[in-house]
Amino acid sequence: MVSTKPLAAGKPLAEGLPLPQRYGAILTIAIGIMMAVLDGAIANVALPTIAQDLHASAASSIWIVNAYQIAIVISLLSLSFLGDMIGYRRVYQWGLVVFTLTSLFCALSYSLEMLTFARVLQGFGGAALMSVNTALIRLIYPARHLGRGMGINSFIVAVSSAAGPTIAAAILSVTNWQWLFLINVPPGLVALVLALRFLPPNPQKAMQQRFDLPSAVMNALTFGLLITALSGFAQGQPRSWVLAELAALLVVGVVFVRRQLRLPVPLLPIDLLRIPLFSLSIGTSVCSFCAQMLAMVSLPFFLQTVLGRSEVETGLLLTPWPLATMVMAPLAGHLIERVHAGLLGAAGLAIMACGLFALALLPQNPTDADIIWRMVLCGAGFGLFQSPNNHTIISSAxxxxxxxxxxMLGTARLLGQSSGAALVALMFNQFAGAGTHASLLLAGGLATLAAIISGLRVTQPRVA
Structure with missing residues (x-):
């Protein structure tokens, strides 16, 4: 029988949790990250229905999605810093409480303003889950098997991303949109019970750390301005407004970074970015997610407007990418125990780049098979890269x-995705009828750059 007593705070966890407890802990992480990732995409499908029900315009309903994403971006680093201070388990448990309660709040909302506010609060709960989930995996798994934990995490993220639209469509086919949020309540309560029983405490906390409120505010302003400027550019906001946001971003960002350089333990982990292996891994992450988003946002336009595929056919043709990632991520998690992460990442990104360039060079009237094998190539390469890269980011700190x-791992992913979406808008504005082709070529170039950066890590010693 598994003991429900938490491990002693000072007990080293280099060997991870004993097996029965490990299974309960990783199940807790899987449920939490699944809910947080699903809610980033599940509302997209329902936006027209929600807008009609709440008597809101299509343009204003976009804030139902944006509010959640922006809340995550502006609070991710602050919550991860709190995790180092007070314990990852405590931040994760409170994240589950906030996420579950605000999911109920979302379902009970009767106006766009109320739902948007609820989504902001839900985003803070999701950020708490995302901010410390991989730090907890480092405590759950022995150092020699950490790659397996990262592989499971990548697998769950890929499954959740792929299943989001399908789950949303299934729910909407039998009931109303409120159940998109109510569905989080039962698994949220189950995850909270599991978290109270199985999650380990931090073996040691950096006692010299102090939460710096001005840093948290400047962090929120810096990343909030960056995301809103990118989103505004992508949505065609007036150029003067976007430039004003960028100017404010520059001023706040410079003050923020200078303040971090003076702190012994900065909220923006500049101390970690000084570690070559860590900074190179963050760079590859930003480039790879930017490349992924360039492809995944631009391809639906090409499939529907140029090839005349239906929405259902488009969804099915995009699915092989996350499915291939799901297959490769756990395998890559095992390979990291024997092969250098830099080499695995370079190989995966090179395969992804080949797939992206192959998509850019599709024949004029491609068959479904022509598209599917190229999507599989992209997804397999991305899966081979992602787990080892996440492993390296965590274990090099x-x-x-x-x-x-x-x-930083979560922030790199969100920055890459936001930048990719903005670059799609730029490609479509600059290359009118060939926007998807230009986006795919740029994505292939970014994946190639990421492969080169990843290859530079081979000169760095392997981390345990």
Missing amino acids: PRQRSGGASG
């Missing part, structure tokens, strides 16, 4: 700074 590393 000192153990007491795992929260900061986990926060």
Whole structure:
């Protein structure tokens, strides 16, 4: 029988949790990250229905999605810093409480303003889950098997991303949109019970850390302005407004970074970015997610407007990418125990680049098979890269700074995705009828750049 007593705070967890407890802990992480990732995409499908029901315009209903994403971006690093201070388990447990309660709040909302506010609060709960999930995996798994934990995490993220639209469509086919949020309540309560029983405490906390409120505010302003400027550019906001946001971003960002350089333990983990292996891994992450988003946002336009595929056919043709990632991520998690992450990442990104260039060079009237094998190539390469890269980001940081590393991992993903979406808009504006072709070529170039950066890591010593 598994003991429900938490491990002693000072007990080293280099060997991870004993097996029965490990299974309960990783199940807790899987449920939490699944809910947080699903809610980033599940509302997209229902936006027209929600807008009609709440008597809102299509343009204003976009904030139902944006509010959630922006809340995550502006709070991710602050919450990961708190995880290093007070414990990853505590931040994760409170994240589950907030996410579950605000999911109920979303379902009970009767106006666009109320739902948008609820989504902001839900985003903070989701950020708490995302900010420390990989730091917790580092405590759950022995160092020699950490790659397996990262592989499971990547698998869950890929499954959730792929299943989001399908789950949303299934729910809407039998009931109303409120159940898109109510469905989170039962698994949220189950995850909370599991978290209270199985999640380990931090073995040691950096006692010299102090939460710096001005840094948290400047962090929120810096990343909030960056995301809103990118989103505004993508949505065709007036150029003067976008330039004003960028100017404010520059001023706040410079003050923010200068303040971080003076702090012994900065909220923006500049101390970790000084570690070559860590900074190179963050760079490859930003480039790879930017490349992925360039492809996944631009391809539906090509499939529907140029090839005349239906929405259902488009969804099915895009699915092989996340399915291939699901297959490769756990395999890559095992390979990291024997092969250098830099080499695995370079190989995966090179395969992804080949798939992206192959998509850009599709024949004029491609068959479904022509599209599918190229999507599989992209997804397999991305899956081969992602787990080892996440493993390296977490394990190259000192153990007491795992929260900061986990926060940077999530921030790199969101920055890459936001930049990719903005670049699609730029490609479509600059290359009118060939926007998708230009986006795919740029994506292939970014994946190639990421492969080169990843290859540079081979000169760095392997991390345990």
